[in-house]
Amino acid sequence: MDIQVRVWRQSGPDDKGRMVTYDVKDISPDASFLEMLDVLNEKLILDGDDPIAFDHDCREGICGMCGMMINGVAHGPERATTTCQLHMRHFSDGDVIDVEPWRAAAFPVVKDLVVDRGAFDRIIQAGGYITAPTGAAPDAHAMPVPKADADAAFEAATCIGCGACVAACPNGSAMLFTAAKVAHLGLLPQGQPERASRVVDMIDAQDEAGFGGCTNAGECTTVCPKGIPLTLIGRLNGDYRKSVLGRPL
Amino acid sequence: MDLFDVGEPIRDRAAPDGEIETRWERRRFGARLVNPANRRKLTVIVVGTGLAGGSAAATLAEAGYRVRSYCYQDSPRRAHSIAAQGGINAAKNYRNDGDSIYRLFYDTVKGGDFRARESNVYRLAQLSVNIVDQCVAQGVPFAREYGGLLDNRSFGGAQVSRTFYARGQTGQQLLLGAYQAMERQIAAGNIEMNARHEMLELIVVDGRARGIVVRDLVTGSVSAEFADAVVLASGGYGNVFFLSTNAKGCNVTATWRAHRKGALFANPCFTQIHPTCIPESGTHQSKLTLMSESLRNDGRVWVPSRASDSRQPADIPEDERDYYLERIYPSFGNLVPRDIASRAAKHVCDEGRGVGPGGLGVYLDFADAIRRLGRGAVEARYGNLFEMYQRITGEDPYVVPMRIYPAVHYTMGGLWVDYDLQSTIPGLFVIGEANFSDHGANRLGASALMQGLADGYFVLPNTISNYLAAGPFPDISDRAEVARARQAVVDRLDRLLSVDGDRTVDSFHRELGHVMWEYCGMERTEEGLTKAIGLIRGLRDEFWQRVKVPGTGEQLNQNLEKAGRVADFFELAELICIDALHRRESAGGHFRAESQTPDGEALRHDDEFGYVAAWEFTGDRPVLHSEDLTFEYVHPSTRSYK
Numbered sequence: 024m025d026i027q028v029r030v031w032r033q034s035g036p037d038d039k040g041r042m043v044t045y046d047v048k049d050i051s052p053d054a055s056f057l058e059m060l061d062v063l064n065e066k067l068i069l070d071g072d073d074p075i076a077f078d079h080d081c082r083e084g085i086c087g088m089c090g091m092m093i094n095g096v097a098h099g100p101e102r103a104t105t106t107c108q109l110h111m112r113h114f115s116d117g118d119v120i121d122v123e124p125w126r127a128a129a130f131p132v133v134k135d136l137v138v139d140r141g142a143f144d145r146i147i148q149a150g151g152y153i154t155a156p157t158g159a160a161p162d163a164h165a166m167p168v169p170k171a172d173a174d175a176a177f178e179a180a181t182c183i184g185c186g187a188c189v190a191a192c193p194n195g196s197a198m199l200f201t202a203a204k205v206a207h208l209g210l211l212p213q214g215q216p217e218r219a220s221r222v223v224d225m226i227d228a229q230d231e232a233g234f235g236g237c238t239n240a241g242e243c244t245t246v247c248p249k250g251i252p253l254t255l256i257g258r259l260n261g262d263y264r265k266s267v268l269g270r271p272l
Numbered sequence: 273m274d275l276f277d278v279g280e281p282i283r284d285r286a287a288p289d290g291e292i293e294t295r296w297e298r299r300r301f302g303a304r305l306v307n308p309a310n311r312r313k314l315t316v317i318v319v320g321t322g323l324a325g326g327s328a329a330a331t332l333a334e335a336g337y338r339v340r341s342y343c344y345q346d347s348p349r350r351a352h353s354i355a356a357q358g359g360i361n362a363a364k365n366y367r368n369d370g371d372s373i374y375r376l377f378y379d380t381v382k383g384g385d386f387r388a389r390e391s392n393v394y395r396l397a398q399l400s401v402n403i404v405d406q407c408v409a410q411g412v413p414f415a416r417e418y419g420g421l422l423d424n425r426s427f428g429g430a431q432v433s434r435t436f437y438a439r440g441q442t443g444q445q446l447l448l449g450a451y452q453a454m455e456r457q458i459a460a461g462n463i464e465m466n467a468r469h470e471m472l473e474l475i476v477v478d479g480r481a482r483g484i485v486v487r488d489l490v491t492g493s494v495s496a497e498f499a500d501a502v503v504l505a506s507g508g509y510g511n512v513f514f515l516s517t518n519a520k521g522c523n524v525t526a527t528w529r530a531h532r533k534g535a536l537f538a539n540p541c542f543t544q545i546h547p548t549c550i551p552e553s554g555t556h557q558s559k560l561t562l563m564s565e566s567l568r569n570d571g572r573v574w575v576p577s578r579a580s581d582s583r584q585p586a587d588i589p590e591d592e593r594d595y596y597l598e599r600i601y602p603s604f605g606n607l608v609p610r611d612i613a614s615r616a617a618k619h620v621c622d623e624g625r626g627v628g629p630g631g632l633g634v635y636l637d638f639a640d641a642i643r644r645l646g647r648g649a650v651e652a653r654y655g656n657l658f659e660m661y662q663r664i665t666g667e668d669p670y671v672v673p674m675r676i677y678p679a680v681h682y683t684m685g686g687l688w689v690d691y692d693l694q695s696t697i698p699g700l701f702v703i704g705e706a707n708f709s710d711h712g713a714n715r716l717g718a719s720a721l722m723q724g725l726a727d728g729y730f731v732l733p734n735t736i737s738n739y740l741a742a743g744p745f746p747d748i749s750d751r752a753e754v755a756r757a758r759q760a761v762v763d764r765l766d767r768l769l770s771v772d773g774d775r776t777v778d779s780f781h782r783e784l785g786h787v788m789w790e791y792c793g794m795e796r797t798e799e800g801l802t803k804a805i806g807l808i809r810g811l812r813d814e815f816w817q818r819v820k821v822p823g824t825g826e827q828l829n830q831n832l833e834k835a836g837r838v839a840d841f842f843e844l845a846e847l848i849c850i851d852a853l854h855r856r857e858s859a860g861g862h863f864r865a866e867s868q869t870p871d872g873e874a875l876r877h878d879d880e881f882g883y884v885a886a887w888e889f890t891g892d893r894p895v896l897h898s899e900d901l902t903f904e905y906v907h908p909s910t911r912s913y914k
Contacts, residue, residue, distance in 0.1 A: 148455045
């Protein structure tokens with residue numbers, strides 16, 4: 024199939040940036056979206072142009088490194104799908120596709136479609152862990168965990184930290200990302216000792232990093248490639264209120 | 273063709289002898305310690321943040337050392353360990369099905385086709401139980417049963433259920449555990465994290481590894497960074513085949529640069545081809561995707577009984593299907609080890625019985641499992657894998673059997689290390705997939721995660737203190753070796769940029785991959801390997817004359833990064849072929865067509881090749897140093913899964 028892509032080009036943080044149109048010819052419907060960009064980049068290099076910079080690594084939808092706005096939607100038109108797992112069979116011959124980086128105050132553009140998501144790491148640093156120094160662990164069966172809790176914790180823990188939630192949010196909020204980690208750790212017995220301080224510290228870190236507030240728009244969960252549900256934000260709010268008021272969780 | 277020279281054998285493995293059960297305990301007791309107050313004066317560089325590097329960085333920082341950590345990704349959480357699907361082995365015997373540390377040790381030595389070091393493997397089996405405890409304490413959400421206890425499943429090469437898992441995302445969950453432990457130490461100021469940085473050279477001064485030269489991938493600045501010891505946890509080299517299940521960025525540069533500085537590279541030809549990957553779909557293909565081995569617990573592998581059968585799978589009656597693994601290997605059936613399953617798939621495809629485009633595929637069928645367990649149960653076990661398959665192929669595996677084909681997945685070879693995980697350069701430690709130590713000629717499923725975490729959480733933190741006890745070492749910042757190492761990196765980057773030819777880096781990488789897959793893939797011959805070496809040399813010369821790397825070095829330049837990695841892959845590729853050519857036996861993932869039994873199984877030659885081949889870099893012909901393997905406990909036998 025033949026398509027046109029209009030791609031955001033920005034040589035660095037100080038460049039204003041602009042959309043540039045490219046023709047991509049004879050693309051297989053079985054190619055992934057990133058493979059389509061690979062093909063375009065090969066052509067750009069041989070033509071003496073600067074290839075498009077974009078982040079990607081595992082190309083299996085799990086590392087969370089790739090991500091771009093495709094026709095204005097984070098990760099493109101398919102639900103529960105990262106950009107690397109989106110295939111050209113979901114587009115039609117002759118389509119014109121807009122490709123832009125994540126846009127959020129907390130994710131500055133590095134180059135073209137590459138953004139800096141270091142703010143996510145800083146939220147985890149503030150409390151997204153269970154303190155368990157190596158060697159101090161009791162036997163794995165010492166503390167049974169009800170299956171329902173373990174399953175729910177797992178669902179929350181599947182977040183890949185790609186940043187689509189932030190890019191889709193009208194406020195540029197990281198609430199779904201933070202809520203997923205708060206739920207993962209807070210649902211497990213091991214996570215209880217730090218549960219109250221964790222949620223407060225992580226919310227503070229989120230504010231400091233320049234993410235916006237949550238107004239329950241729900242765009243985040245719509246684009247989340249792992250389907251992290253909006254209900255986790257409600258859970259986070261409950262933990263946060265009780266923690267701030269000094270009530271038991 | 274005179275391809276290599278033979279040097280002195282390796283004698284010092286730093287491994288205690290005596291009773292294998294107490295070797296690790298005695299080694300730990302014998303190791304020198306660093307008192308907690310002095311640890312703050314010692315700096316350790318860790319390259320890579322996967323399961324091995326992440327767990328090592330966190331643990332060393334908890335112990336009080338100053339850690340400087342580097343990764344090429346934008347966050348340590350993205351290292352490729354994250355993509356490991358199936359699970360992690362531990363000899364807990366929670367199932368009461370006859371498992372034990374000794375059995376895991378036995379299975380791993382046998383699974384590795386008797387080309388691994390017994391001491392290391394025994395220690396790995398011992399530590400496996402601690403790993404699962406550690407991960408549960410960190411909040412890794414392993415699958416559980418209704419009673420609240422941990423669930424298990426089986427993996428290839430084992431007859432017990434000892435694999436712990438978190439749906440099909442075990443690697444992700446284990447890595448996030450290590451990453452979170454790291455982030456806690458970053459916040460505490462004990463780890464200095466340098467994401468989007470790539471190691472391009474090792475700094476060796478006075479015979480000790482004392483630092484690395486790194487390039488900041490965003491600004492392009494090249495700098496020398498110092499430490500008292502350097503740990504490489506930079507993963508495997510499967511991307512030398514271009515198409516593999518590795519992440520696009522996985523590369524050999526860190527270990528290859530260390531090899532060029534004197535670290536021996538062991539058993540490079542021991543590469544693992546995983547039997548269950550999604551087949552190639554066209555020339556645009558940029559990587560291959562693994563379908564977890566765990567699928568073989570319930571999926572049945574088959575092809576049509578006769579060649580060129582083009583009917584739809586549903587139209588082929590039961591008695592015209594060949595469930596060839598169950599037929600040839602009745603006691604292990606679909607769960608034979610990876611090397612055996614891959615070769616069997618190749619054979620049936622060579623016979624013209626392969627399915628799908630080009631006849632390069634076999635069916636992995638869940639119809640029986642869905643009938644037996646119900647769709648819901650199959651979905652609970654493998655739901656995310658089925659979704660991934662459907663997303664990539666556009667076919668629904670609940671209805672149509674999956675099509676799978678082998679692909680390069682893991683590399684057992686790597687930098688040679690002793691029992692302490694120290695390379696032949698003092699102060700250079702190598703952990704995880706980057707070293708060669710535990711899997712011999714073939715790795716069993718769910719053992720990579722086990723090894724990465726055993727090395728990072730438990731082995732290295734104990735053994736590195738024995739080395740660091742002699743530190744801190746003197747300041748080296750104004751030594752000539754440092755300036756030279758940095759200048760070498762700058763010159764090489766300039767050279768890559770200045771060729772300005774007419775072929776892209778990817779076009780070279782793809783062609784190199786074709787050569788490696790064709791002549792050094794699932795089946796290797798003297799003739800093919802000899803031809804490959806010639807082709808690789810020709811292609812490498814062409815690369816340095818015709819490669820086109822756009823842009824400059826003073827910016828984010830993804831093609832410049834790739835070019836450096838591919839240049840190193842060319843050098844490694846030749847060494848892999850030389851190693852494969854010299855090893856005139858079949859062992860595990862290394863199958864030499866000249867060395868097989870009458871029924872086509874791998875035929876080892878223990879008398880001649882019962883050693884680790886550790887190669888020294890000379891700039892000309894590599895020099896072979898062999899480390900003899902002795903088996904006091906698990907006596908080499910013909911590996912049979914029939």
